[in-house]
Amino acid sequence: MHEMSVAQGAAEAVLKGARREGAVKIIRINLEVGQLTFLNPEQVIFWLKELFKNTEAEEAEIIHKIIPARVRCSKCGYEGPLQVKDDPLFHQALPVFACPKCERGSLEILEGRDCIVRDIEIETSPDDQTE
Amino acid sequence: MHKIVDLASEESLLAHNRELAEKINKQLKERGIRSVDVMGAIGSGKTTILEKLSERLKDRYRIGALAGDLTTTIDADRIGAHGVKTFQINTGKECHLDAHFISHAVDKVSEDIDLLFIENVGNLICPADFPLGADQRMVVISVTEGPYMVKKHPYIFREADVAVINKKDLAEPMQVSVKQLKEDVKTISPGTRVVIMCARTGEGIEELILALEL
Structure with missing residues (x-):
């Protein structure tokens, strides 16, 4: 449900960055969505497209990548991905928040809880040949 | 010409919320205030639990509560009836509280409290992404x-540091296994302490106080 507020933050970053670089058009947007966020990427993209209407990003292709979770266990020092439980009840694999090595629940999340725009491809003014 | 612009260092909304939450936590600590973010399903008993906790703890703490609600002050009024200083946050249409809401609200929280409950909007999805800076x-x-x-x-x-399974007295007519719910929590998150309660009668309140280390 908060996809819209997250998309607003991302859209602002895209347009600000593009304008700073003198973009006339934004061609591609590379979005990264962490596995541990509660965000549905399709919904984030839907809102981005809405927000980009009548802007330089209106026709941009939005590509998203899921960033897998990486955790560190403060008890045994394990560092790596989370264990995933494949339960037929769920239509997607469910991350388990126990240490895959020592099975305790003392995990610090290193990666996978953000939603960011990694980079964008832009087109600058065609007569700008100086760079 | 084409150009790739790196935006990875631009502010991410979720990261910004976490940073703000850390700042709020520091502020509250400096003011000597312990804080608990109370999340939960709609109608699961969040307010009743806070009423019971307030009754039970009012001699040991000077309690304040920030109550998040879309449009009403029903929860704040109920908690306030127990001598708790309540501060209402109406989120309008937002489905969760975020650190930004709280950063404004903490300024309004009076100096003379030392325990703050923050009652989140009834929702089991969105609050997970938005820590508020509470200790627990x-x-x-x-x-x-x-x-x-x-x-x-x-x-x-x-x-969650603590998970409450409430209305245990209704488990039988509902044909729901409290034991199974507890096991589900422990499977997903072994570090979370589980408390089984019947908030209406006050059963389990001592266990909850222990679990919250209050």
Whole structure:
């Protein structure tokens, strides 16, 4: 449900960055969505497209990548991905928040809880040949 | 000409919320205020639990509560009836509290409290992504919501230091296994302490106070 507020933050970053670089058009947007966020990427993209209407990003292709979770266990020092439980009840694999090595629940999340725009491809003014 | 612009260092909304939450936590600590973020399903008993906790703890703490609600002050009024200083946050249409709401609200919280409950909007999804800067996060579900509440909302249980399974007296008519719900929490998040309660009668309140280290 908060996809819209997250998309607003991302859209602002895209347009600000593009304008700073003198973009006339934004061609591609590379979005990264962490596995541990509660965000549905399709919904984030839907809102981005809405927000980009009548802007330089209106026709941009939005590509998203899921960033897998990486955790560190403060008890045994394990560092790596989370264990995933494949339960037929769920239509997607469910991350388990126990240490895959020592099975305790003392995990610090290193990666996978953000939603960011990694980079964008832009087109600058065609007569700008100086760079 | 084409150009790739790196935006990875631009502010991410979720990261910004976490940073703000850390700042709020520091502020509250400096003011000597302990804080608990109370999340949970709609109608699971969050307010009743806060009423009972306030009754039980009012001689040991000077309690304040920030109550998040879309449009009403019903929860704040109920908690306030127990001598708790309440501060209302109406989120309008937002489905969760975020650190930004709280950063404004903490300025209004009076100096003379030392325990602050923050009652989140009834929702088991969005609050998981938005820590508020409380020392502890607690999540409340009840058996009347059916047997799958934990399995269906794994992320919020990962976030919670304490999980309450409420309305245990209704488990039998609802044909819901409290034991199974507890096991579900422990499978998903072994570090979360589980408390089984019947908030209406006050059963389990001592266990909850222990779990919250209050």
